[in-house]
Amino acid sequence: MTSLDIAFMTVLWNRILERFDKTSVKLQEKSLDLSVAVKLLKSLREYIGSIRNNFNDIEKVALSLSKVISKKLEQYNDLDRKFGFLTYFKSITEKEIVDMAKNLGKIYPDDLDCDIFPEEMIHFTKLVDEQDEEGKIKMPSALKCLQIIHDNKLNSVFRNVEVAYRLYLCLPVANCSxxxxxxxxxxxxxxxxxxxxxxxxxxxxxxxxxxxxxxxxxxxxxxxxxxxxxxx
Incomplete structure (x- = not known):
């Protein structure tokens, strides 16, 4: 599905499910009169039927929402390009790790030592391999990597790596959080x-x-x- 399709379905189902939810809650009330319940269900049926005539309005909202989603996705992709190697380092080459680590060091020069961080990161990937002797962890999470450093009290050995993971984990994925x-x-x-x-x-x-x-x-x-x- 394209982002427009997703946006369209989101707007459509948000309208439908919101009305269904409110109606369902009302129907569960002990004191609800039967005639009111019947009228409520009939009105809900009529409402669903009327949505067919409002597709143009829904499409306009969906287009607007699609633009917002695309912008947000672009921001997330940008962050992933900067920090992504911290979690998928097992699937890229050492040269790529070094290049990405240097780039992140340039973005955060006050927090990361650009000269030391790349080699620190390579060293850390070897440590993760040693920790995973059976090869069960194909793609360790950022939190798991940070736990490895803290559990083994290796903050002083991998100072820049530890800071990088803390920076990454402090990024809010959802606005509500x-x-x-x-x-x-x-x-x-x-x-x-x-x-x-x-x-x-x-x-x-x-x-x-x-x-x-x-x-x-x-x-x-x-x-x-x-x-x-x-x-x-």
Whole structure:
């Protein structure tokens, strides 16, 4: 099926199933009157019949949705081109691994050492082969690879590889998971704000008392240094 076909069927079935769901929930109510139930089912039948006359409207929505899907797919493909080798390294050559690792290192120069990361990655693929002596794992997941590093306490040996996998695993596949994460983060922030301890209060007091000196400090410089600091 093409992306337009998928979009068309998505719009069509979303309309139909949404009405079926609401009707089904209503029909399960103990207090529902029989005559109301009959009318509800008849109206649902009429609604399904009326959809046949609205295909042009559905097609317009489907075209719009298809464009959105195509754009999202392009973004996912772009991310896969950057990070994909972290999971399908067993099916590509060492040269391809090195090239892709170098490319990822250039994209994230503050997090990955472009000179060391490619060789680290090759070394890590050999370690995965050693871990899988029976050859059962054809395509290890990113999470499995990260677990191998952590379970064997090899963070210092594969520092760049470990960071690369963390970057990859932090990418939200679905928008809803990201929204839930930010929602949870907001709750954590609120909790932290409501339990402000003495050290922070003392620091804030000192900053207020010495505000004239604080104004002379170049905070932009500090922020830039913090941004350039590599994640460990």
């Amino acid at each position: 990201a929204e839930r994460a930010f929602s949870k983060l907001k709750r954590v922030k609120d909790e932290l704000r409501s339990t402000m301890k003495n050290p922070r209060l003392n620091a804030l007091s000192l900053m207020t008392i010495e505000r004239s000196l604080l104004k002379e400090i170049n905070t932009d410089e500090i922020i830039v240094k913090f941004q350039k600091k590599k994640r460990k």
